[in-house]
Amino acid sequence: MKDTALLSGLGLAKTYGPTRALRDASLELAAGEILAVTGTSGSGKSTLLHCLAGIVRPEKGTVVYDGTRLDAISDKRLSELRRSDFGVVFQFGQLIPELTALDNVALPLLLAGRRRDSAWAQAREWLERFGVLAQEALRPGEMSGGQSQRVALARALITQPRVVFADEPTGSLDTLTTEQVMTALTRTARDTNTALLLVTHDAQVAAYADREVHMADGTVRPAGVAA
Numbered sequence: 701m702k703d704t705a706l707l708s709g710l711g712l713a714k715t716y717g718p719t720r721a722l723r724d725a726s727l728e729l730a731a732g733e734i735l736a737v738t739g740t741s742g743s744g745k746s747t748l749l750h751c752l753a754g755i756v757r758p759e760k761g762t763v764v765y766d767g768t769r770l771d772a773i774s775d776k777r778l779s780e781l782r783r784s785d786f787g788v789v790f791q792f793g794q795l796i797p798e799l800t801a802l803d804n805v806a807l808p809l810l811l812a813g814r815r816r817d818s819a820w821a822q823a824r825e826w827l828e829r830f831g832v833l834a835q836e837a838l839r840p841g842e843m844s845g846g847q848s849q850r851v852a853l854a855r856a857l858i859t860q861p862r863v864v865f866a867d868e869p870t871g872s873l874d875t876l877t878t879e880q881v882m883t884a885l886t887r888t889a890r891d892t893n894t895a896l897l898l899v900t901h902d903a904q905v906a907a908y909a910d911r912e913v914h915m916a917d918g919t920v921r922p923a924g925v926a927a
């Protein structure tokens with residue numbers, strides 16, 4: 701595993717005031733691997749995801765992505781790398797409310813300088829892949845939670861990232877919609893060899909992963925090992 705890790709965090713620590721959100725947390729993610737990080741509320745799952753995704757800098761430890769130490773590079777280089785190689789999806793998809801589904805999905809390509817026609821054509825392909833092409837002209841407030849979440853996934857994947865970070869991606873959805881969204885997400889990740897780091901407290905979601913680790917008190921334990 702060690703030799704093949706695409707992304708690894710080693711000995712990560714992060715505090716928020718008196719709260720030790722992470723203490724000596726380590727995790728490895730291989731290329732194309734789907735990994736679930738489970739644990740009770742407050743165990744440090746989101747903080748770990750934020751450190752690995754380069755959103756938060758850890759106070760101790762190292763984060764290495766494809767040979768580059770994320771904890772040591774400049775903010776500028778880090779944002780470039782995040783834009784080109786990482787995709788993120790949160791519990792509430794965080795789509796831009798004023799834009800249609802089509803424009804939300806096309807946005808990362810437009811920001812990267814792609815022409816509108818070509819960005820739209822590709823955005824339509826991704827909307828179709830997630831079964832929401834019929835909603836292309838709707839704004840987030842006009843779609844169901846499951847539709848919005850599928851649009852958010854299409855937006856996270858359109859740049860063909862090597863790693864997608866998903867923090868409770870189905871947290872606001874019912875059981876059936878969760879199943880549809882997770883099926884679409886994991887099928888696409890497998891088809892495109894995209895690694896997926898899934899933070900969840902939902903066993904239904906964790907079941908889609910190749911591997912599961914459990915967090916307790918800011919550290920990572922293999923699943924099944926008691927806290």
Ligand SMILES: Nc1ncnc2c1ncn2[C@@H]1O[C@H](COP(=O)(O)OP(=O)(O)OP(=O)(O)O)[C@@H](O)[C@H]1O
Pocket residue numbers: 716717719720721739740741742743744745746747748901
């Ligand atoms: N920005 C922040 N400011 C202050 N405290 C924070 C911040 N982010 C996280 N914490 C604290 O750090 C600890 C770990 O939080 P984190 O969100 O990583 O846990 P989690 O396992 O993802 O929880 P949940 O499942 O409830 O989202 C918690 O005690 C939390 O209150």
